[in-house]
Amino acid sequence: MRNTTRTRSRARLRLAGTLAAVLVAAGVATGPAAHAGQGHGTPLTLARLAEQHGRYFGSATDNPELTDSAYTALLGSEFDMITPGNGMKWYATEPQQGVYDWSQGDEIVRLARQHHQRIRAHTLVWHSQLPDWLTGRDWTADELRSVLKKHILAEVRHYRGKVYSWDVVNEAFNEDGTYRETVFYKTLGPGYIADALRWAHRADPHAKLYLNDYNIEAVGPKSDAYYALAKDLKARGVPLDGVGLQAHLALQYGYPATLEDNLRRFSRLGLDTALTEVDVRMLLPADEAKLATQAQWYADLTTACLAVRRCVGLTVWDYTDRYSWIPAFFPGEGAALPWDERLAPKPAYFAIREALGGR
Ligand code: G3I
Secondary structure: OOHHHHHHHHHHHHHHHHHHHHHHHOOOOOOOHHHHOOOOOOOOOHHHHHHOOOOEEEEEEOHHHHHOHHHHHHHHHHOOEEEEOOOOOHHHHOOEOOEOOOHHHHHHHHHHHHOOOEEEEEEEEOOOOOOHHHHOOOOOHHHHHHHHHHHHHHHHHHOOOOOOEEEEEEOOEOOOOOEOOOHHHHHHOOHHHHHHHHHHHHHOOOOEEEEEEOOOOOOOHHHHHHHHHHHHHHHOOOOOOEEEEOOEEEHHHOOOOOHHHHHHHHHHOOOEEEEEEEEEEEEOOOOHHHHHHHHHHHHHHHHHHHHOOOEEEEEEOOOEHHHOOHHHHOOOEEOOOOEOOOOOEOHHHHHHHHHOOOO
8 A cells, every 4th residue: 555545544534533532522422313414514424425436335234133223224324335244145045955035135125225225245155154955965066066056046136136246256265375175166166156157147247246255455375366366267258347355354463554456456457346344353342542543444444445446345344343243253352343332433433434535
């Protein structure tokens, strides 16, 4: 990342922190209601600020949370892109072979449409959260290819015209850049990725098709593997539109300083990029210093995306610590999102606003 961009974003962030402190000291509401509207004197939402740069600002969500009306009020107003966190995964959509259940995904699509939000659909081919009927037996290559093809065609057809994009293949590589030994790789070889993209394209020619993974924010062996694969797929005319960088970051592991360069090299291949599952976790308890560093990282992620023309937007992996996946998966860690468990905005929220040019 260029130093000037970082310095500017740091200065803006200090200003944001000061402004937030002044507002709090003055007793001005900084809670969700203060940020939801867009009338005179009301701050623009993250979505509106991002739109001014031709980007979106999204959040993941999950079906059980949709009964929480304070939560859905912010979800419906602050964001313009929604990702179902679980409801479109294979275990949810084809719980028995050939028996489809679209109810969870449909509920989120319906809610998003009511709020004029688009959908980043997630995900078609992943080694995790597969149905038992698929993991519970061995398949020949012909059988598995047919099962995979049917699943992709059925799901993408069901949501045809209703989603902006699909994470077609999720988490296909190991940290060292070798292929992850999933049931798909082991049975079908690396060609399953091109096949999945072609089938998805056939079922919805207008959906943007992505490969998506974590720990590919910086330039390194894993992102190099995506770069090489993407280049090869493009050269062979396989329908690939973008690469999603999940950006599940942790304060204790350092900021991916080469993010902007990395985004730029994918752009040069003629691909979109997106930050698709952003969160910045920390060792608990949170304190002022950690929250300030976290805010800086959110600002830097936002600034990096704005700096690269084909970085189309950012999505946080849910927007509030109330519904984050982190504490269950990383005991002792959390506080990863821009809104806290009470749905109050944190320094990270103000930092994102500043990075997007909001006052
Ligand atoms: O549905 C059951 C419910 O019946 C049961 O009562 C409950 C008890 O724990 O578990 C529920 O299933 C959970 C499921 O989420 C739905 O809430 C699983 O235990 C839990 O493991 C699962 O976690 C999801 C995780 O993917 C699985 O790997 C997270 O919510 C989801 O946010 C997370 O998302 C992934 C992305 O898809 C890919 N990138 C990484 C990201 C974070 O892991």
